[in-house]
Amino acid sequence: MTTLTQLSTKTNLLGLDRKGMEDFFMTLGEKSYRAQQVLKWIHFQGVSDIQAMTNLSKSLRAKLEEVAEIRVPEVAYESTAHDDTQKWLLRLSDGNCIEAVYIPEKSRGTLCVSSQVGCTLNCDFCSTGKQGFSRNLTTAEIISQLWVVARSLSQENGTHDRAVTNVVMMGMGEPLLNFDNVVSAMNIMLDDFAYGLSKRRVTLSTAGVVPAMKQLREVSDVALAVSLHAPNDELRNVLVPLNKKYPLKELMATCKEYFKDDNRRYVTMEYVMLAGVNDSPKHAKELIALLQDVRAKVNLIPFNPFPSTIYKRSDKATIDQFRETLMAAGINAITRKTRGDDIDAACGQLVGQVQDRTRRSERHRQKIAANQ
Numbered sequence: 001m002t003t004l005t006q007l008s009t010k011t012n013l014l015g016l017d018r019k020g021m022e023d024f025f026m027t028l029g030e031k032s033y034r035a036q037q038v039l040k041w042i043h044f045q046g047v048s049d050i051q052a053m054t055n056l057s058k059s060l061r062a063k064l065e066e067v068a069e070i071r072v073p074e075v076a077y078e079s080t081a082h083d084d085t086q087k088w089l090l091r092l093s094d095g096n097c098i099e100a101v102y103i104p105e106k107s108r109g110t111l112c113v114s115s116q117v118g119c120t121l122n123c124d125f126c127s128t129g130k131q132g133f134s135r136n137l138t139t140a141e142i143i144s145q146l147w148v149v150a151r152s153l154s155q156e157n158g159t160h161d162r163a164v165t166n167v168v169m170m171g172m173g174e175p176l177l178n179f180d181n182v183v184s185a186m187n188i189m190l191d192d193f194a195y196g197l198s199k200r201r202v203t204l205s206t207a208g209v210v211p212a213m214k215q216l217r218e219v220s221d222v223a224l225a226v227s228l229h230a231p232n233d234e235l236r237n238v239l240v241p242l243n244k245k246y247p248l249k250e251l252m253a254t255c256k257e258y259f260k261d262d263n264r265r266y267v268t269m270e271y272v273m274l275a276g277v278n279d280s281p282k283h284a285k286e287l288i289a290l291l292q293d294v295r296a297k298v299n300l301i302p303f304n305p306f307p308s309t310i311y312k313r314s315d316k317a318t319i320d321q322f323r324e325t326l327m328a329a330g331i332n333a334i335t336r337k338t339r340g341d342d343i344d345a346a347c348g349q350l351v352g353q354v355q356d357r358t359r360r361s362e363r364h365r366q367k368i369a370a371n372q
């Protein structure tokens with residue numbers, strides 16, 4: 001395995017989807033079916049050594065070694081929570097670190113994948129936003145999270161069984177602001193020669209980058225989640241500042257269109273429950289009105305605190321009541337179970353322990369109070 005700290009000029013095969021791999025072999029003057037073989041070695045078998053690809057001739061392997069490699073980030077740290085949630089801190093070749101979280105459940109195992117180092121969106125209740133933005137991840141860096149975790153889990157279990165059944169693009173970053181690399185990485189997740197995950201089991205979560213949502217719909221059929229968090233523009237402008245660019249009217253129109261060709265599919269609306277901020281009966285009623293003609297289900301996420309945040313988690317009774325109000329209006333709503341919070345692996349806690357450098361929180365207190 002190559003875990004380089006220096007930059008390499010060789011092509012990293014880890015980051016090529018089927019089309020990219022076919023193009024790569026074409027330029028080498030090789031047949032395009034090589035793409036399937038190599039994808040299978042890397043992603044299905046978890047191989048990182050070109051010499052282990054025994055159905056390629058010796059001469060082809062030698063040729064590949066000259067121009068390509070399988071470059072995997074180093075695992076800097078790994079921890080397991082009381083509830084068996086696992087977190088991996090991966091060190092990239094430029095020294096930046098990203099986090100991936102694995103959430104085992106009875107009938108499935110979900111991997112939460114990062115798409116950027118940091119995030120530009122600065123959502124007020126998210127610790128990732130507080131640490132600023134460094135850069136987009138490459139396709140190889142995105143898919144490496146699945147590669148590392150799938151391999152590590154299969155070594156723990158002593159089997160080749162794939163313990164990752166679901167992927168959610170809900171780690172650090174806004175996936176739609178790293179569009180091409182995220183789409184390629186998701187292509188690899190769905191490819192039968194790689195991970196073969198079903199389109200319903202790969203979910204892209206966005207804060208609502210409207211033009212990119214429209215584009216995504218054209219090129220990928222993965223599941224869609226939207227970080228809504230507020231039922232009116234005034235409050236959403238504070239919680240998710242991107243709303244000033246793409247307000248609710250536009251966002252909801254896009255959600256309404258999104259699965260219009262398949263009436264079995266729903267957009268998941270994520271709604272973080274912040275005590276005294278967005279959790280009143282008035283907010284529930286506004287949310288019902290907002291979602292009236294949108295085929296949507298709602299995921300209520302109890303807020304996960306981090307140092308320096310002004311927010312608090314709504315109490316259980318408030319969350320239950322909010323959920324019941326939605327259900328009574330015919331909206332399917334579930335409360336997401338908090339997992340991994342003792343190792344800072346819960347939603348919005350990735351790369352925690354950061355200072356609020358922006359000091360925006362103070363300024364926002366007043367606006368929030370006005371929305372009650």
Ligand code: SAH
Binds near residue numbers: 169
């Ligand atoms: N940028 C993307 C994906 C990353 S966040 C998006 O906005 O959807 C994944 C989910 O976790 C989002 O719904 C996000 O709003 C939520 N989240 C962020 N911080 C949180 C926190 N502290 N507690 C609970 N959920 C949080």
